[in-house]
Structure formats: structure tokens, C-alpha cells
Amino acid sequence: MCGIWATFGVDGGLSATCIKCFSSIVHRGPDAWRIEQDAREPLAIFGFQRLSIVDGLHGMQPMRLHTYPRTTLICNGEIYNCKRLQEQHQFPYETKCDVEAIIHAYQNFGIAETVKKLDGVFAFCLVDGEKRKVYIARDPYGVRPLFRFHDADNDVLAICSEAKGLVGLKQKASKNSTLGQFPPGHFQVWSMIDNGKVKLDYTEQYFKPGMPPRFLPFVPEEDLQKMDVYEKTAHLLEAACKKRLMAERRIGCLLSGGLDSSLITALVVKLAKEHQLPYKIQTFAIGMGDSPDLAAARTVAEYLGTEHHEVQFDENDVREALDNVIYHLESFDITTIRASLPMYLLSQYIKKNTDTTVVFSGEGADEVAQGYIYFRDAPSTSAGHDESIRLLSDIYLYDGLRADRTTSAFSLELRVPFLDIQFTSHYLSIDPKLRQPQNGVEKHLLRNSFAKSGLLPDSILWRHKEAFSDGVASVKKSLFTTIAEIIAERYKDEEQQYEGVQPTTTESKYYRSVFEKTFSGQHNFTPYYWMPKWVQVTDPSARFIKHYAAT
Incomplete structure (x- = not known):
């Protein structure tokens, strides 16, 4: 997890505004x-904020290789098949940094084939000085964030890991300018026309959810042929965890005590022992008072023998963090903000109190x-499948954004095995x-x-799904009730019309008002409120679904 930032064609070059954005x-x-201006293209500027995970000595960016001195790369990502690509194609690596594979793949196969050959998560900008081309790409599920700013009137392009690094540029741009998330599973090609100015050539989608890998799979297909659907599922999820152990910093696990995080934690602990990692896996759980999640996470940690950390938070912590969470999320979605508060506070604890930097999580399950x-x-079964794809x-825009922003706010790197390409391709191909x-x-x-498998106690493996607000909060009082009380203290409910989706409750109006302070007019960041489908509810919490009380 790093931060990338680049501008092309911004008049004034490396100005005070650019420095502030970066x-x-x-x-x-x-x-x-590092921030640097291209000597040959003075209006092309590259910035990189580094979190060192692999190759602390040579992994600094912007990256240029002796073999391809006119090619420049900035990338936030992890390429899990970097060594396999080197072995397959005899790439002459100059560093131990995994993202170097992107430059070699591009020079040998072009951008369209490169993005298909990468097994990993990434957001990158690659500039070919000889061809005068700029390439932007993002991983299949958008695990790594990427925003794009485009001022078409002035032929200006800028990219950044987060929107807060671009809003200052938009304020000074023409009315015909746009700022928004770069879509996952896509790449763009731009031509440099003069002095760093750029024109868009084309955009291409190279991935849709469920598509099979177009790289050499981590687990060979012949190894899977004799397995039934259950064995294959378990094997591929373990493999997804195994490839994500790539790190030179300490690894830990976010553990709520629910099925998803507990499975990932159990697999990581198993693999850590097999790989003889020189430390115990740390696990981290958070809750309010007598939270059911804290109790379940404690059961898992004791069963697995992890170095467990239990974090208690209260109303004052929520009160202090709420506005900061909205700033880091760059979203006004109700569910996303609610769910982000505990994850933000837990990440803060990890940063302040431990040496864990890489954290595994159950997002995507x-x-x-x-x-x-x-x-x-x-x-119908097909409707269920289609909803998974959607x-x-x-x-x-929602859970993936939450997971990235709450951890990156405190310089942690997130790993999400459930969004592995080989695993998702297999799972989505099973009979609906x-x-x-x-x-x-x-x-x-x-x-x-x-x-x-014996990886988890049956009480955890078959634990019913809690409404998030109930799982993390005290039995006596849900989290969203606590939030509502805090908002009532600080916000006078006013009718105000916004562009895009309209807030209708006091809670949603408050979130939107805080969002607008930094990201005014950027309603496109949250195109719709996350809500359950096929049920008639006015609040996104699962506790309002009729089945919930029966679980």
C-alpha cells in the first residue's frame, strides 16, 4: 500500500497547489x-509516498530501469506472480521489487496483454517517453484505489490514489473537467501532444467479475481436476492466502469472529507455521462493551493460539472519529460510514501499539x-448470481473502499484473499x-x-451472520443508535437539495454535509446508497430484514 500521484499538462508545473495536493x-x-518533474516534459510530474513492504533498498519510485530508461512507472500494488513472470519470460530484473514486472511485461507484450498477465492488486501510471504515451490501469476488483482528474479544455490529466490529492486541481480547472474513481478492470491510453499536455486515445475493459485468469494460475488446473467442489474451494482459498504472504514486514489479521475473517485468520496461522515465520500472528478484534464479535474473536484466537489484541471503544471514540472517517472515506454512504468507524479505530490501535503493517481481512466473501x-x-438462482456480480x-465504491481507506489512514497494507482472481473465477462458476x-x-x-478441516471450532464455522451494528456493539445498544445520538447533539436537521442521490434521514444529511466540506459537488463518488435487494426496508442495517430475528 502506497500513494501515487501524477499530473500531465498542469500549467505552472510543480506549484504550491500541487505540493499541497501531493x-x-x-x-x-x-x-x-519523492516528487519529480520530467526534464524532457516539464509539465509531467510524478509523486510517490512509499510504504515499504518488499525490497526496502531498491523499491523506491518513480521506477526506471537501465534497460528501459525512457519508461517511468508509479504503482501502488503487489504483483504476486512477479517471480513466475520472470521465470516464464526470462525478464532481467534489476530489483527485488514486485512491481518491476509491469515494466518488463509492457516492453515485451504491450499494455493490453500486460494487465491480463498480472496476478495481483494494482493501480499504476506508466509513461513511455519514446512512444509519448501515458497508460493508466487498475486491478480487476479495484482493491487498490485510483482517482482520475481530466480537464478536457486544457488537455490536463492527473491521477492519485485518493481524491483528496486532486480536489485542489479541480478547483482551479475549467467547468469542463471531471474527477472520479478510475474503474476497476480497465486501462486507458493517452497521447502526449505538447509540453506534457495529453489527449485520450481510448479506454478498454479487460476484466469482468468471474472471468478466469489469463495469467499462469498459481494453482495448476491439473492439480484441481481430481478434487470435488468443496476440496477445490478450500484449496484455492488457502492458495489465495499463501501467495499474499509476500512481505518483509510483520503480518497480522483483522478478526471479527465471523466466518470470513476467522477462516482467513485460520489459514494465515496455518501457513505461517508451515513457512516458519519468525513471529506469532497477531489478531485484532474491536467492539463496544459486551460485543458478540469480541467474544467470538476471543474463541477463535484461543483456538488458533494467536497473539490476540482486544480493543474496546465507546461513544467518545465514535464522537471523535466520525468526521475524520468521512474525510478518509471520501464517501457519504450510510452503511460504509457505519461499518468504517470500528475498522478505523482498530487500524489506529494497530499503528500505535504494534509492529504489524500487513493485515489480512475477510472482505469480499x-x-x-x-x-x-x-x-x-x-x-431465483440466476438472480442471486447476478446480484453477486453486481x-x-x-x-x-463500498466495502472495498471502506477496507482500503480505514487501513491506509494509518499506513497499513490490506490483503483480501476472497477477491483472488482464481478463487472468484472458481466460486462464481459453481452451480448457482x-x-x-x-x-x-x-x-x-x-x-x-x-x-x-479442523481449522475452526464448529461454533464459529457455523455461526450465524450478525447485523454488523449488532455484532460490534454492546448487546444493550447498537452502533447506529450511538451514532444517531451523537449526530443529534451536533447537527440541526435542515432541508437542502444536493446533486445526485438525496439524503432523507438526519444521519444521511449529516454525512452529506461533512462530505461537502472537502468534496463539494462530487456526488459521483457515491452514485447510490448501499441497500439490501428484494426486501422492503428504509435502513440498510440487516437487523431490519425479516429473517434477521430468526437467525
């Missing part, structure tokens, strides 16, 4: 920074494996009937895949 993402990479309670109301297509909730149990197939 500095706003320092939390993404506190270990080192609900989208891939039909884990939300409302999936029980799917009118959720995965938009995960970068098997993927549906069975007998009122969501993610039945996933649970069954580990039923005989």
Missing part, C-alpha cells in the same frame, strides 16, 4: 517520498459467496443452486468446504 496522501506511505442475509429472498462490480443460502444458512457451500 502532501494530502502522506498517510498512505510514511516511509519515504459476502459478495462472492452470497453472504448477505437478503440473499435468502432472491427470486456487488463485485461495485465493491470498490449450491451457492445459495441453504436451510437459512448463508455461505453454506463455503462453510461445508472447511467442515472437516
Whole structure:
């Protein structure tokens, strides 16, 4: 996890505004920074905020290689198949940094084939000085963030890991300018026309959720042929964790005590022992008072023998963090903000009190494996499958965004095995009937895949899904009730019309008012409020779905 920033064609070059924009993402990479102006293209500027995970000596960016001195790369990402690409194609690596593979792949195969050959998560900008081309690309599910600013009237392009690094440029731009997230699974090609100015050539989508890998798979297909669907599921999820152990910093796990985080933690602990990592895996749980999640996480940690950290938070912590969470999220979505508060506070604790830098998490499981309670109301198996695809297509706007921003706010690097390409391709290809909730149990197939493994106690493997607000909060009082009380203290409910989706509750109006202070007019950052499908509810919390009380 790092922060990337670049501008092309901004008049005035490396101005005070640019420096301020670049500095706003320092939390993404506190270990080192570099900002430089291209001598041959004075209006092309590259900035990099580094969090050192692999190759602390040679991994600084912008990256240029002796073999290709006119090619410049800035990338926030991890390329898990970097060594396999080197072995396959005899790439003459100059560093131990995994993202070097991008430059070699581009020079040998071009940009369209490069993005398909990468097994990893990434957001990058690559400039070919000889061809005078600029390439922008983002990983298939948008695990790594990327924003793009374009002023068409002035032929200006800028990119950044977060929108806060670009809003200052938009304020000084023409009315015909846009700022928004660069879509996952896409790349763009731009031509440099004069003095760093650029024109868009074309945009191409290279991935849609469920597509099979077009790189050499981490697990060879012949190894999977004799396995049944349950064995294959378990094997591929373990493989997804294994490839993500690539790190020179300490690894830990976010552990809520729910199925998803508990499975990932169990697999990471198993693999850490096999790889003889020189430390115990740390696990981190957070809750208010007598939170059910704290109790469940404690059970998992004791079973696995982890170095467990339990963080208690209260109303004062929520009160202090709420506005900061909205600033870091760059979203006004109700569900995203609620769910981000504990994750933000937990990340803050990890940064201040431990030496863990890489954190594994269970994000993506609900989208891939039909884990939300409302999936029980799917009118057909095909409708359930289509909803999984929709959720995965938009995960970068909601749960994926939450997971990245709350951890990166405190310079942690997130790893999400459930969004592995080989795993998601397999899981989404299974008969949709098997993927549906069975007998009122969501993610039945996933649970069954580990039923005989002994990785987790049955009480955890088959634990019902809590509404998030109930799981993390005290039994006596839900988190969103606490939030509502805090907002009532500080906000006078006023009717105000905004562009885009309209807030209708006091809570949503407050979130929008805080969002507008920094990201005025950027309603496109949150195109719709996340809500469960097929059920009639006015609040996105799962506790309002009819099935919830029966779980």
C-alpha cells in the first residue's frame, strides 16, 4: 500500500497547489517520498509516498530501469506472480521489487496483454517517453484505489490514489473537467501532444467479475481436476492466502469472529507455521462493551493460539472519529460510514501499539459467496448470481473502499484473499443452486468446504451472520443508535437539495454535509446508497430484514 500521484499538462508545473495536493496522501506511505518533474516534459510530474513492504533498498519510485530508461512507472500494488513472470519470460530484473514486472511485461507484450498477465492488486501510471504515451490501469476488483482528474479544455490529466490529492486541481480547472474513481478492470491510453499536455486515445475493459485468469494460475488446473467442489474451494482459498504472504514486514489479521475473517485468520496461522515465520500472528478484534464479535474473536484466537489484541471503544471514540472517517472515506454512504468507524479505530490501535503493517481481512466473501442475509429472498438462482456480480462490480465504491481507506489512514497494507482472481473465477462458476443460502444458512457451500478441516471450532464455522451494528456493539445498544445520538447533539436537521442521490434521514444529511466540506459537488463518488435487494426496508442495517430475528 502506497500513494501515487501524477499530473500531465498542469500549467505552472510543480506549484504550491500541487505540493499541497501531493502532501494530502502522506498517510498512505510514511516511509519515504519523492516528487519529480520530467526534464524532457516539464509539465509531467510524478509523486510517490512509499510504504515499504518488499525490497526496502531498491523499491523506491518513480521506477526506471537501465534497460528501459525512457519508461517511468508509479504503482501502488503487489504483483504476486512477479517471480513466475520472470521465470516464464526470462525478464532481467534489476530489483527485488514486485512491481518491476509491469515494466518488463509492457516492453515485451504491450499494455493490453500486460494487465491480463498480472496476478495481483494494482493501480499504476506508466509513461513511455519514446512512444509519448501515458497508460493508466487498475486491478480487476479495484482493491487498490485510483482517482482520475481530466480537464478536457486544457488537455490536463492527473491521477492519485485518493481524491483528496486532486480536489485542489479541480478547483482551479475549467467547468469542463471531471474527477472520479478510475474503474476497476480497465486501462486507458493517452497521447502526449505538447509540453506534457495529453489527449485520450481510448479506454478498454479487460476484466469482468468471474472471468478466469489469463495469467499462469498459481494453482495448476491439473492439480484441481481430481478434487470435488468443496476440496477445490478450500484449496484455492488457502492458495489465495499463501501467495499474499509476500512481505518483509510483520503480518497480522483483522478478526471479527465471523466466518470470513476467522477462516482467513485460520489459514494465515496455518501457513505461517508451515513457512516458519519468525513471529506469532497477531489478531485484532474491536467492539463496544459486551460485543458478540469480541467474544467470538476471543474463541477463535484461543483456538488458533494467536497473539490476540482486544480493543474496546465507546461513544467518545465514535464522537471523535466520525468526521475524520468521512474525510478518509471520501464517501457519504450510510452503511460504509457505519461499518468504517470500528475498522478505523482498530487500524489506529494497530499503528500505535504494534509492529504489524500487513493485515489480512475477510472482505469480499459476502459478495462472492452470497453472504448477505437478503440473499435468502432472491427470486431465483440466476438472480442471486447476478446480484453477486453486481456487488463485485461495485465493491470498490463500498466495502472495498471502506477496507482500503480505514487501513491506509494509518499506513497499513490490506490483503483480501476472497477477491483472488482464481478463487472468484472458481466460486462464481459453481452451480448457482449450491451457492445459495441453504436451510437459512448463508455461505453454506463455503462453510461445508472447511467442515472437516479442523481449522475452526464448529461454533464459529457455523455461526450465524450478525447485523454488523449488532455484532460490534454492546448487546444493550447498537452502533447506529450511538451514532444517531451523537449526530443529534451536533447537527440541526435542515432541508437542502444536493446533486445526485438525496439524503432523507438526519444521519444521511449529516454525512452529506461533512462530505461537502472537502468534496463539494462530487456526488459521483457515491452514485447510490448501499441497500439490501428484494426486501422492503428504509435502513440498510440487516437487523431490519425479516429473517434477521430468526437467525
